[in-house]
Amino acid sequence: MVHIVGAGPGNPDLITVKGQKLLQSADVVIYAGSLVNPELLKLCRPDTEIYNSAEMTLDEVIQVIEKANFSKKNIIRLHTGDPAIYGAIKEQIDELQKRKIEFEIIPGVSSCFATAAALRSELTLPGITQTVIITRREGRTPMPERESLKNLARSQSTMCIFLSVGAISEVVEDLIAGGFAPNTPVAVVQKASWPDEKILRGTLDTIAEKVQAEKIDKTAMIIVGHCLNPEEYEKSKLYSPEFTHAFRQATK
Numbered sequence: 001m002v003h004i005v006g007a008g009p010g011n012p013d014l015i016t017v018k019g020q021k022l023l024q025s026a027d028v029v030i031y032a033g034s035l036v037n038p039e040l041l042k043l044c045r046p047d048t049e050i051y052n053s054a055e056m057t058l059d060e061v062i063q064v065i066e067k068a069n070f071s072k073k074n075i076i077r078l079h080t081g082d083p084a085i086y087g088a089i090k091e092q093i094d095e096l097q098k099r100k101i102e103f104e105i106i107p108g109v110s111s112c113f114a115t116a117a118a119l120r121s122e123l124t125l126p127g128i129t130q131t132v133i134i135t136r137r138e139g140r141t142p143m144p145e146r147e148s149l150k151n152l153a154r155s156q157s158t159m160c161i162f163l164s165v166g167a168i169s170e171v172v173e174d175l176i177a178g179g180f181a182p183n184t185p186v187a188v189v190q191k192a193s194w195p196d197e198k199i200l201r202g203t204l205d206t207i208a209e210k211v212q213a214e215k216i217d218k219t220a221m222i223i224v225g226h227c228l229n230p231e232e233y234e235k236s237k238l239y240s241p242e243f244t245h246a247f248r249q250a251t252k
Contacts, residue, residue: 002065002075002101004089006082006108007031011193012039014109022106027073030061035080035219037194053077062095069101082110085134086162112160114192115221118199121187123158125227127234131157137164137171153178158225165190165220169208175224176204185228190220201228 003022008014015023023029023043031041033052041050049068053061061077068075079087083105096103112134116123123132133152137143145151152159153175164171165188176182182205190198200210204224211220 002069002077002096002103003106004077004079004083004092004103005106006110007036007040007078007080008109009081009111009114009193010037010191011114012037012043014114014193015040016106016108019106019108022074022076023078025074026076028064028068029076029078030056030064031076031078032080036078040078058091058095061092062099065096065101066099069099079108080111082108085110085112086136111192111221112162112223115160115187115189115223118189118192118197119187119201119223119228121223121228123160123223123225123227125230125233126236127232128226128230129157131155133157133159134162135159136162137167137174139163139167149174150178153180156180156225158223158227161222161224165211165222166217168211168222171222172204172208180204180224184224185226186222186224187228188216188220188222190214190216192221 005019005022006016007019020043023040024045026044026048028049029041029044030051030053033054044050051064065075077092079089083089084107089105093103124130133155135147135149135152137149149161149171156179161171183203186202186204186207188200188207188211198214198216200207200214200216202210
């Protein structure tokens with residue numbers, strides 16, 4: 001069995017209990033060394049075979065898994081955050097299925113939610129927005145035109161933008177061209193939940209200069225939207241004394 005495990009955003013305490021237990025029993029761990037906190041590897045036994053996939057091709061990763069699976073070893077493929085988001089797991093799954101290797105996916109805490117926690121923000125505020133868009137700017141991986149930042153910005157939803165801080169000026173241009181006002185609140189959080197976490201706050205017309213001044217060019221999340229600094233918002237109906245639901249009768 002291969003377990004594809006979400007390592008969480010960086011803080012070793014933010015891996016799931018199931019993920020922690022699997023690491024402790026692993027015979028082989030292949031981890032995404034460019035982003036996964038190496039502190040997590042301390043959970044492994046001293047005799048665990050550990051491979052850094054940042055230095056490997058897909059074929060090399062699959063070769064390690066295939067060999068370990070043949071020897072009936074417990075195998076962990078350790079991805080940053082949650083494997084479902086920019087984890088490149090589909091191509092690995094396809095190869096495992098071709099070889100009839102059983103696998104299970106263990107979810108993890110995404111860096112976008114660790115970023116929201118660092119900002120002490122709710123991404124879905126009544127009266128502001130009820131939608132969160134998880135996306136990225138085009139880089140080596142092309143984006144369909146319908147999913148460009150300019151087009152997505154037209155919804156005025158909260159946007160969590162991955163893998164794009166190195167092009168922060170272009171991100172700002174795209175968002176403003178899509179309809180966000182220059183004074184829209186935006187935050188950039190580098191290494192959310194890590195000991196050296198860094199938080200920058202500003203607006204679309206100030207954030208690029210701040211990011212460049214701090215020399216932030218990777219491992220950072222951009223969140224933009226009026227949820228970050230709302231002047232007014234509606235309180236949830238769930239806790240309103242005037243609202244009846246299955247568990248409580250209205251008192252007003």
